[in-house]
Amino acid sequence: MSDRKRDERVSVILNLLAQHREIKVRTLPELLRVSGATVRRDLAAMEAEGLVHRSYGKITAARRGSELPVSLRHSQNAEAKRRIGALASSLIPGRPLTVALGGGSTVGCVARSLSGRSGLTVVTNGLDTATSLVTRQQVHVVVTGGSVRSLSNDLVGKAAEKALRSYRFDFAVVGVDGLSLDGGLTRHSVKGAEIDRIMLEQAEHRIVVADSSKMGRSHRAKIADLSAVHTVVTDSHANAAMVALLRRMGVRTTLVLMPPQPPARRPGTPH
Known part of the structure; x- marks a missing residue:
């Protein structure tokens, strides 16, 4: 197998x-x-x-509630992430731009959708993100320095932070582990959150991609307040109250359509 x-x-x-x-x-x-x-x-x-x-x-x-290895995250909500990635990439205009992309499985789907674009310069701390971008040899890819976080396969630390601060980005696209009113945008990793914060601070347009399982959750490492984001792309299973709140705050919130979820069945109960 x-x-x-x-x-x-x-x-x-x-x-x-x-x-x-x-x-x-x-x-x-x-x-x-x-x-x-x-x-x-x-x-x-x-x-x-x-x-x-x-x-x-x-x-x-x-x-x-702890962070899972990235190899397992790829298989969680995979279809929602694929659709989110395709939609988020369509929000980035087809002209020469400099874009910051974080790491993670959902941003990886954005990267795959962008991989055929010409004229793009993408700066990333995500090793998997970089690999997705170079498959078609169209995008100019810059990878930050730094130390590898094995759980996420991302680069973090002072070298990565310094590299990101040397750019101004037209767009930044980051993923999150949690998005909530009280916690804002959060990650499991303090070092990972710092990288995402810098990407957003250095960008003119700020996009967060998060499947519905992230909505309403909060973790220990804060990236930024919800007001720091211009656009959130999630899926149609997202908590309706959370979506409404984001829209009231002026955050453009777009949902990709997903099939209805089947009712949960407790393990061991008959069909």
Whole structure:
């Protein structure tokens, strides 16, 4: 089984644990449509990575609300992120511009949509973002210096901050781990939040991309207040009150259309 399929299964398990305090292991083969042996291997790997605890035929989340490795984030809400990326890229005019792009899975989708553009200079601290941009060899890509955060595959630290402050950007596009009235724009990482803050400060037009799971959440590292953003691109599953609040504040808030979500089913209940 490919690593991608394994990451998709891990993502499903983590999403279930976000909804339920614990899950019975015996329910997972049917839910994931794999064998019991595959489930046991997945859970052993997740426990070794510090993602879950196993005991007496049940699993619980070991790091509820903590930052997940970027390899797992790619498979979470993947279709919403793809649509958000395509729409956000369309907001950047097709002329020579200098654009700051952060790291993360949603900004990575913006980068893939921009990769065929000519005349763009993109400055990024995201190693995955840079890789997405260079595939078609159209965009001029500048990667900041700095130290790599292994969870996010992003560059942070004084060297990255200095590099970003040497530019003025026409547009900045950043992702967030949380977006809320009280917390503003937030990240799990203090160092990552500082990079995003500088990108926004150095940009004439500021865009935040965030799938609906980020709306209403708040984490420890603040990037900026909501008022610091010009545009938020999210999906149609976003909390309606949060969307209305952003619009009242004058933040242009655009939603990509997603199919209705099926009703949640508790693991172990009959179909």
